[in-house]
Amino acid sequence: MARQEAFNREEVIGKAKEVFWSKGYNGTSMQDLVDAMDLNRSSIYNSFGSKMDLYRLALDQYRSESGQLFDEIEEKPKNGLEKIGLIFLYSLESIHKDSEDKGCMLINCSTEMGNQCNDLNGFLESNYQNVVKRFEELVVKGQQDGSIRSDEDPGSLANYITSTFHGFRITGLHTKDQKALKGIIQNVLKTIA
């Protein structure tokens, strides 16, 4: 048969992801992608379809990587409250390393495209619900091991945590002060303990 792709697919999607993450969908031009992915225009269109198709692939990769975070924490020998704290500490680390102030790609997508693109809305919604679900699982665990209070149902607490979690990421755009950010985390944990 014939020739096959010379590039690593996940790798070049990763490069596209970085550009979309930093500049947003509308702020990213095809030329930006050509430069970043180090592929020819036609190769990109051939392999990935349209700019929007590529954006969705980039989002998928980002979500997949973010989801792994919860998986990693699941295995650690910690109680529910500590595990939720770890999620926030990972986020703190992301903020610390985010010298470009790119923020969270999924939040960026929500604010830029959520109300403009119906196709993306389904993706964003399922992702949001998934985050709530993952937090809820940790809350249930915490209520079982006694590290999280049981006078409020897990879903409600998970809503609160998810909300503060998103706020935390926005806050990270404006301050990188570790002490201030850790103070926020402590208050969140205090609320659910």
Place this chain on the structure above:
Amino acid sequence: MARQEAFNREEVIGKAKEVFWSKGYNGTSMQDLVDAMDLNRSSIYNSFGSKMDLYRLALDQYRSESGQLFDEIEEKPKNGLEKIGLIFLYSLESIHKDSEDKGCMLINCSTEMGNQCNDLNGFLESNYQNVVKRFEELVVKGQQDGSIRSDEDPGSLANYITSTFHGFRITGLHTKDQKALKGIIQNVLKTIA
């Protein structure tokens, strides 16, 4: 002398604001603005300068309107904690009325343009600090009247409140469920009480 502007300045900036708010800066075309403002292209350029100039005017108007919210609450006969609760309830109302899912224009600006446009960054930063300051004032008041705990300094609590406040606005993009949103507010207030 000569002819004068036939349109109301704040009014047409308001119309531009709606478009930018909904579609973002990069997602808004000059044609969108011509249509929405009901002004000719050249009139817009004559009166407001560039697209970016107009965007900044729209942002200014939005910030000014948002700031009035704090002013209104200042006059009410409530304690510090209740006043902070009122801010969140106003936000809840905004979310409820936001059928288009436009969210908060300033957060949208932060996520879309904060890391791309140095000029806007100063504006965004001063605005963010101002929100923290306004919350801090309410915290101080709450600590004086006993409605807010005094074992943590006002600045630290204000950081927590601001962070959750922004998260609340993001959450509003994903759910309009009043009970769920009120539950989040209750947890925030519980944390600082």
Place this chain on the structure above:
DNA sequence: CCAATTTTGAAACGAACATTTCAGAAAAAT
């Protein structure tokens, strides 16, 4: 009513946009 000045409308600007085209280079299978 006239002169001064600005707004207005429509057309035009070059640049940048996303996407397509297509001939030739490259690699796999026979």
Place this chain on the structure above:
DNA sequence: ATTTTTCTGAAATGTTCGTTTCAAAATTGG
């Protein structure tokens, strides 16, 4: 080595972008 298929590179597609131009219409003050 030849055939087959795909990838690749560069150029070109038509569209839309933000902005400018300019003559005509409009409105003010004298």
